[in-house]
Amino acid sequence: MTLKDLRPGDEGKVVSIGEKGPARRRIMEMGVTPGTMVKVVKVAPLGDPIEVNIRGYELSLRKEEAMRIVVE
């Protein structure tokens, strides 16, 4: 399951984050590391990007990026 599959209100635990590269680096720097709990807060009015709560703050990312984050 990926972060994109979670619905607003759902919570998951990060398992892995996509492939090596700048986007992954950025995601990890922002605190999305394996083992962290992440909760989907909402989806933007036009359907994309999404807003998640992680480590006590709100982070937005596109569905394309959320797709690469495997959660359980």
Place this chain on the structure above:
Amino acid sequence: MSYTIALAGNPNCGKTTLFNELTGSKQHVGNWPGVTVDKKEGTYKKNKEINVLDLPGTYSLSPYSAEEIVARDYIVKEKPDAVINIVDGASIERNLYLTVQVLETGIPTVIAMNMMDEVERRGDSINCNKLSEILGVPVVPIIARSGKGLDELMKEAQKVATGKKAPGQLQIFGNDIEDAIEEVKGYLTEGTEEDRRWTAIKLLEGDEIILESLHPDTSKLIQEIVQKMDSKCDGDTEAAIADKRYQYIGQIVKKAVKKSHTGHMETRSDKLDKILTNRVLALPIFAVVMYILFAATFSESFLFIPDLPSPGVWLAGIVETAWGALTDLVEGGLTSLGASDWALGLVLSCMDGVGAVAGFLPLVLVLFLLLSFLEDSGYMARVAFVMDRIFRHFGLSGRSFIPLLMGFGCSVPALMASRTLENDKDRKITMMITPFMSCGAKLPIYMMFAVTLFADSNQTLIVFGIYMIGLLVAVLSAFLLGKLIKGDEVSNFIMELPSYRVPTLKSVLIHAWEKVKGFAIKAGTIIFGSTVLIWLLSNFNFSGMCDMEESFLASIGNVIKIIFIPLGFGDWRASVGVVTGWIAKENIVATFGQLFGGVSDEVVEAVSAGEEALPAITAVFSPAAAWAYMAFNLLCMPCFAAVGAIKREMGSWKWTLRAIGYQMATAYVVALVIYWLFGLFY
């Protein structure tokens, strides 16, 4: 002895608020060399010996954005006497990620634990003494907005700066990585023990800038170590290092932070956000906010009340009237002193030049009061969140919406608003296409042609058509430029949505003031110089002062008209119009009034309002040529004021000239196509 203390911290952690509190009015803003990142410096208001420098807000010290490179180069190379690392206590884990990297540099550091009021309100508590014990550096609780704890903070900062005590090494990485760090360190010869350790860590993180700075042989050896390490860490040492840092942060937070709730708790900000970015309400609210932003700056009938000028228009009116009165006074004074025509003309043209700069200041002021409010309150991030879906298709981010929208009012503040774009490439593209949004000053040109040449057609449709051409060209340009301009990073949308906060009046005022001052100084020189130059050209020939018909400008018009023959308006008067349009686009109408029949000021005013025709221009312009002329003036180089704003925001002549070159070429091609297409119909 004087010290330099640098402020480092995440975006939205209250760093700028702290800077403003520490320095008060004793600050100035410049640019970091080579990049368009603000460099803010000031002196501590309670001790003039202490220089305070506000580094750009960053989440990390990796070299992936201009801000991050500036911040880390400063810390590592310039070595301030101390760093104050501001940590937002309300999202302490992510903030500490930067902290552990700052501590790795070995520069004396104090941690300012900010937003302690918000932490308390949530019912949480942070044990600063415990944290200080673990990290080995002083940790001072503060509330930057109210100034609480700042004296204590500065006392500690001075202590570490004079003591020059480097923070101790933290046990973060575990044996495998530590061994690799030692191995890499063995190949490094320059700098202190701390420098070499920091460099080694960055090299293991795959830092290309540092790798390239090394001798090729050394860099090859180090790359081998990194590869060896990669295979030990699931193929990605960099990710392993980030993970280790967060694990370490997790441990210390467990020891020093008490949370009243486990998991996610709804704050006031969350409740507000539920309304502001609600699926149904978000777009209407967004539209209202954007309307207010636009109307407060540019509207003649604010909030739909007829004849109620908006604050921006009202202030601009006052400035214009006052400047006009002053000009009259000077003119009267000089005449009574018996000044010669040319001396009088020169002085008046200089005053016009200054007036041109001054006239924009109210618009810049009002727009930036509102924009800093939106930025500081946290709504700006939501603008991007809401609009991202649409703008991504054009290769831009949602934040481009604001400069582009403002472009319909006036390009000058619009171009300056592009500063809120974080990505350098997005910012450049947005600036290049913002002038394609037809600004208010271009409207009189369309009105003039609509009344004179298209009296029988639907004139609203003609004006609308021109606006649409601008939009279409802007969209296509965004695509094209997206392919042409090299970006420094992959476009992504991994962005913090900061908590909503009521901005402090002080921050909003300081920010708006900086913008006004920056525009007046940086853009002002360009505007002033060009205005005076064009005045000289249009009022002089080799035998002295003359009418525009015999001036240098007329001669120039006679030469450059050749260029415009393929566009249908190869006429010297039309060419002169293009040039005087660069002072201000609405000047084209006045120039035409003068050159096509020498009509009075009242007639010119009626023409630009679309109430009266200027029949003489039908002899020169066919309907197709009129379309081409309107499109050309819409798309070609904007007025000098806008060019000044582009120069200020691009921070380089190279990019300013590229932008102008692109606009000129686009204008020519589009006008050519239009002339040819419309020639088929008319």
